[in-house]
Amino acid sequence: MTDIILHHYAGSPFAEKVRVALGIKQAAWKSVDIPNVMPKPNLMPLTGGYRKTPVLQAGADIYCDTQLIMMEIEKRVPAPPLLSMGREGEARGLAMWIDRNIFWSAVGVVMGEIGDKLPEAFKKDRSEFSGRSFDADKLRAAVPMARDQAYAQLSLAEAMLADGRPYLLGAAPSLADCALYNPVWFIKERLGPTASPLDRLPRIGIWSERMKAFGGGKRQNITATEALEIAKAARPAPASVDANDPSGLVAGQKVSVVPDDTGKVPVSGELVGLSANRISVARNDLRVGDVVVHFPRAGFVIQTL
Numbered sequence: 001m002t003d004i005i006l007h008h009y010a011g012s013p014f015a016e017k018v019r020v021a022l023g024i025k026q027a028a029w030k031s032v033d034i035p036n037v038m039p040k041p042n043l044m045p046l047t048g049g050y051r052k053t054p055v056l057q058a059g060a061d062i063y064c065d066t067q068l069i070m071m072e073i074e075k076r077v078p079a080p081p082l083l084s085m086g087r088e089g090e091a092r093g094l095a096m097w098i099d100r101n102i103f104w105s106a107v108g109v110v111m112g113e114i115g116d117k118l119p120e121a122f123k124k125d126r127s128e129f130s131g132r133s134f135d136a137d138k139l140r141a142a143v144p145m146a147r148d149q150a151y152a153q154l155s156l157a158e159a160m161l162a163d164g165r166p167y168l169l170g171a172a173p174s175l176a177d178c179a180l181y182n183p184v185w186f187i188k189e190r191l192g193p194t195a196s197p198l199d200r201l202p203r204i205g206i207w208s209e210r211m212k213a214f215g216g217g218k219r220q221n222i223t224a225t226e227a228l229e230i231a232k233a234a235r236p237a238p239a240s241v242d243a244n245d246p247s248g249l250v251a252g253q254k255v256s257v258v259p260d261d262t263g264k265v266p267v268s269g270e271l272v273g274l275s276a277n278r279i280s281v282a283r284n285d286l287r288v289g290d291v292v293v294h295f296p297r298a299g300f301v302i303q304t305l
């Protein structure tokens, strides 16, 4: 089985969503530390422009966005399942809500509190990343609103735990728990375990300790150069375009793929795979040769070139 390589940095909450999944599965994985701001010169040959954190590599296949990364980990390390039979839709739907709603309110709470202490290079990078100026004063003024939203949204998760179940969907941890751990971990790491609004959400507090206890699996650090060499020595796995896809796109078309929210850097290449879950684009780079970059379908825009 091809090794899985996570490109990430310690402080990334979306990377923590993946690391806790690797912990639950006690999976063996390789770790490449990447910068938390652009430029990312050793990541770009793999992704072709996609700049967000984390990115998963398996040989010459590159998986962007945790929506898809988690599905790929589930396929490669099936036990214990994070998408148990019959609950996939629920778990993935909850994860989508958490990633797209709770996460941003948690960012508002954290950045409002610590924004003025962050380096200028970080603020400049995140302004470009989000398309909105990183203004520490405005962020601080908006903390009450962000905290209210975090409180209201997290209360929905708190209510799911109200019957005493240990995890959001019942007796075992699922993708939904890993997704929720991302914003909860972020607030706890940056502001402490009793930061508001977590101080009003005791069940989430206990649940997050349960999640923390899973650790991060069996990690082995490698260099970015080693990861590039692994990609160069490998061949991408075969992919296929669904002939019944509503877009009418066909294999071989030149396309660009871009996230619809932040870090909107398009990745161009030849369409080799397409389904409701995934867009796969083949590209070539001098440092890594032929690679296929995979994106989730939800939240990504495809344009023909």
Ligand SMILES: N[C@@H](CCC(=O)N[C@@H](CS)C(=O)NCC(=O)O)C(=O)O
Binding pocket: 012, 013, 014, 015, 035, 036, 037, 038, 051, 052, 053, 054, 064, 065, 066, 067, 099, 129, 262, 263
């Ligand atoms: N939808 C993406 C969101 C990833 C994301 O926004 N990650 C943050 C870090 S937690 C990021 O990329 N920040 C800018 C950077 O690392 O360059 C996913 O699920 O992977």
